[in-house]
Amino acid sequence: MTKILHVSSAFDVDFPGGITNYVRTLASSQLAAGNEVAVLDGGEHETWTSHPLGFMVRGHRATRVQHFSLRSPEDAEVSDSVLDVVRELQPDLVHFHLTIGVGVAFYRRFAELGIPYVISLHDYFLYCPRITMMDWRNTDCGGPEKHKCERCIGVLDQVDLLRRGGRKLSLPLPRIPSRSVTRRNEVISDFFGAAARILPVAARVEELYRREYPGASYTVSHIGSESALAPRLEKTSSARLRLTALGTLSKYKGAEVLAALARRLPKDRVEVRFHGRVDEPRWGRLAEEAGIDLRGPYRPDDLPGILQETDLGVMVPVWEDNAPQVVMEFLNSGTPVLATRMGGIPDFVDERNGFLFDHRSEAELTAAVEFASSLTPERARAWGASLPRLATPADHQRELGRIYEEALTA
Incomplete structure (x- = not known):
């Protein structure tokens, strides 16, 4: 039995987001495998309590981030108080996921505790305080470079x-x-160098981080998804091909790309739907003008029905989205995916289960439109039914178990 501490700041572990969903699922999977598991999250509670899934959880005033900031906290006293929580728990191993708020001194001093640790890279915060690598002009910066970053985080x-x-x-x-x-x-470079293993969630994430921290020990680790365990429901019939996008309609998530696709697709044969939250009114107006059917926010228990009525999933971020779980939801439900060639998406989508394109290329955008226009509903459903499932949380937990064992015996 291993005593594992997961550090996932900024959000309560029950927040319905990609990283917190992952940490919650991983913690419960590790608990079921016989480990002792605790999560230091961004929640309100500042004493250890039992989570309904069985693991222990608590927050801290430093990990409970009130608002987003580009400042790097340097209050050593705050960092030391977070370290005190770790010392008191005495874990065998610490697995870092989000560290927003812990302070720069925390990275410097954690290695002094002598506790083995690994770091999962779910976003770009550990070299980009903006998290997404979308710069001050709201454009993809292309990756870290000293003088460029100093100008962007001015x-x-x-x-x-x-x-x-x-x-x-x-x-x-x-x-x-x-x-x-x-x-x-x-x-943070020293913090990476002292880690037993750095775990990028996709190959592109490793490539970008290596530019800033080339000396660390990296292993790409694709996360497991609970959607791989869900029953695959039979698709409903439709005369038109149904394209569905999920999540948040925003600039970063590709609102303009989705609208560009919708404007060019033949509406007598293809319909485009969006389920989720609209970030700003202008994106809603843009979508409606392009003929996109805005279905509004949805609850998790609505998702199976939405996927039943989807022939082709659409995921078009314009930022280097690390490992979007929506892609996993689509593929595990037997739905091919049309997506931008960004971030971690190419680790999961290729010509066998979808179509990738560069949204910055007019020729590739046209090719994406031609691909969707040529796909009939019947062909899309037959293709989707043949798709294999991705890794489950248990598969991922076993892989991590081997990495933990190496860290503990190093």
């Missing part, structure tokens, strides 16, 4: 009031470079 960007005001008024702040992100990443 002096004024770290003043929360100015950053929020500029965003609200759509006014870019003047560029005054700051070395704070460089100093922060130098500390």
Whole structure:
């Protein structure tokens, strides 16, 4: 039996998000395998309590992030108080997922505890304080580079009031470079170097992180999905091909790309639906003008019915989305996927189960439209029925077990 501590800050472990869903599922899977498991999350509770799934959970004032900020906290006292929680628990191994709020000193001092640890890379926070690598102009920056990052995370960007005001008024702040992100990443470089293993969730994530921290020990680890265990429901019939996008309609999630696809698709043969939240009214207007059927927010128990009425899933982020679980939901339900060639998506989607395109290329956007236009509902459903399932949480837990064992015996 191994005593495992998962660190996942910023959100309560029960928050319905990709990383928290993953941590919750992993913790319960490891518990079922006979381990002792605890989660330090971003929740309100500051004493250890038993989660309904059986593992122990608590929050901390540092891990409970009130609002997003580009400042890197340097309060050593706060970092030490988080370290005290780890010391008191005395885990055999710590698995980091999100560390927003713990402070720069935490990375410097954690290795001194002598506890083996691994780090899962679910996003880009550990080299990009903006998390998504979407820069101050709201465009994909392409990856870390010292002077570019110092200009993007500038002096004024770290003043929360100015950053929020500029965003609200759509006014870019003047560029005054700051070395704070460089100093922060130098500390995190040592934190990576002392880790037993760094676990990017996709090959592209490893590629990007290696640019900033080339000396760490990386192993790509695809997460398991509970959707691989769900019964595969038979698709309902439809005269038109039904394309479905899920989640949040926003710039980062590809609202403009989705609208561009919808405008060009033949509406007598193809319909495009969106289930989820609209980030800003302008994206809703853009979608409606393109002929997209906005179905509104959905609950988790609505998803099986939505997938039954989907012939082709659509996932078109314009940021390097690490390992979108919506793609896993689509594929495990027997639904081929049309997606942008971004982030971790190519690890899961290729010509055997979908179609990838570069949204920045007019020729590739046209090819994506031609692909969807040529696909009949019957052919899409037959194709989907033949798709294999992806890894389950138990498969992933066994893989992690081997990595943990190596970390503990190193």
